[in-house]
Amino acid sequence: MRIALFVTCVNDLMFPDTGKAVVTVLERLGHRVEFPLAQTCCGQMHANSGYRAEALPLVANFVTTFSGYDAIVAPSASCVAMVRESYPRLAPSPELTSVVGRTYELSEFLVDELGVTDVGARFPHRVTYHPTCHGLRMLRLGDRPRRLLEAVEGLTLSPLSGAEECCGFGGTFALKNPGVSGAMLADKCAAVVSTSAEYLAAADNSCLTHIGGGLSRSSAPVTPIHYAQILASR
Secondary structure (H helix, E strand, C coil), rough: EEEEEEEHHHHHHHHHHHHHHHHHHHHCCEEECCCCCCCCCCCCCHHHCCCCCHHHHHHHHHHHHCCCCCCECCHHHHHHHHHHHHHHHHHHHHHHHHHHHHHHHHHHHHHHHHCCCCCEEEECCCCEECCCHHEEEEECCCCCHHHHHHHCECCEEEECCCCCCCCCCCCCCHHCCCHHHHHHHHHHHHHHHHCCHHEEEHHHEHHHHHHHHHHHCCCCCCEEHHHHHHCCCC
């Protein structure tokens, strides 16, 4: 398949190794991956903050940039949820529908479209997995990321208590409600530490950054990592 990497802003600017990991996994499975240079922010921050008019040009650019690919794959449940759930309400059109229908978060693309759970990875470490809110509640990823992690050679997956509880990030929520966000973060960090895992995996680096900050401030010996990077490991 001819696949476009929709890298997203956070990954492009702060976690480029996550985007590279997606390419590694898909190319290992025999697919052609391209990086459209015209891609920009998906407009999630604008739309969620009430700036619909400012988001519309970004929606249009997404459609133009990613048209013609067999699939558009991103390592971010949050941004894929923006494209799949919010775009049709912002600017419905046949062209948009076609592109939106080919946009996937990595785990659902691997499991549902390619029928793959074992991607040939090896990661001999104890890992726990946090299902981020957009993936859990909007994309309904379910156990797809966990199934991929369970198939990784050498990996021990530890269950996370209260896994489905929000970590307290929520984009601007953490800025507008720092007290509540901090309390939610403290609960999540305590649950992560109790697993005795070496690594905390998730489908969104934004949430991993939030949790990772809490773990770092308490000197917890747990490293946040996007699950795509685990899948890319050999």
